[in-house]
Amino acid sequence: MLNFWKSFFSLKKKSSLKRLPEEYIKILGFAPHNEDFFLESLTPRALKKYKSNGEILNYERLEFLGDAILGSIVAEYLYTSAPKNDEGYLTKMRSKIVSRKHLNEIGGRLKLLDFIPYEHNIHLSHNILGDLFEAMIGAIYVDQNYEVTKNFVHRILIEPYINLYELEKKIISYKSLMIEWSQKKKKKLLLNTQEEENAEKKVIFVSQLWIEDRFVAKGRGYSKKNAEEIAAKRAYYKFNNKM
Structure with missing residues (x-):
């Protein structure tokens, strides 16, 4: 597989x-x-690659385009498949389908990471699989047309993995769920997130979730978002019977 990358990055x-x-x-x-x-x-x-004209070469522009095209295709699918549901429902379902976690799963199933010219000394985003999938969609759209891209998304993403009934029950963000619950119950929710260093000198975020001045749960993660999501998930299971 490395041979095709050598030919790609060759100026000739x-x-x-x-x-x-x-x-x-x-x-x-x-x-x-x-x-x-x-x-x-x-x-x-x-990878810090460049085109023969000196321009930076990476997938980010195609990822941007793919994100927009994917959102359009999913929106059209939901509009057609759920004719009796309102805009709020359609928005929530679209968010679940195109969530970073879900797209990472799709990219993983397609084994897209196997196709990049991987170098061990580079740092790749933990969302690289979802990014590659969106960039792939962008490339299909530019190379082909909207209909071909739509058929690809339906074949790869929608038909094998999307069931609206099951999707309704799927929780994408425990933090959003806990905030929604606290607002409905008119309870004050606070997430106190701080940085701390561990023995390996790595920065770790620690998040404490409080409700009405009562400590409920704590979460640790390598990002603020991840730590808060873990804390919210633990809080959710504590309050599950009350929600």
């Missing part, structure tokens, strides 16, 4: 040269018009 590459692995093309389900879009979608910023 030919546009007609086939460089994408067959396994990747099988996932796409079609032969690309221009493989450069897909090779770009597999290039994280951390």
Whole structure:
């Protein structure tokens, strides 16, 4: 697989040269018009690659586009599939479908990380799998058209993994759920999050969740968001029967 990356980053590459692995093309389900879009979608910023004209080469622009296209396709699917539900329901379901956690799972199932020219000394975002999936969608849209992209999203994401009845019960954010519950019950909820160092000299965030001046739960994580989500999840299970 490394050979196709060597040819991609060569300044003397030919546009007609086939460089994408067959396994990747099988996932796409079609032969690309221009493989450069897909090779770009597999290039994280951390690799510090450049195009022959000196421009930075990474997937971020395609990820931005893919995020918008994916949101549009999912919105259309929900509008058609849930004709009796209001805008609030549709928004909530879309958020669950395109959540970072869910997209990371899809990217993991497709094994997209196997296709990047990985180097052990680079740091990749913990959301890299979801980013690669969105960039892939962006590349499909640019290379093909909206209908092909829509068919891909339905085949890869919606048809095998989306069941609206099951999705309604799925909790994406325990923090949002606890905040919504506290507002409904008119109770004051406070998340007190601080940084602390552990024995390995790594920064860890510790979050304490309080309700009405009563300590409820604590969570630790490598980001403020993660720590608060863990604290909220523990609080949720403590209050589960009351919610």
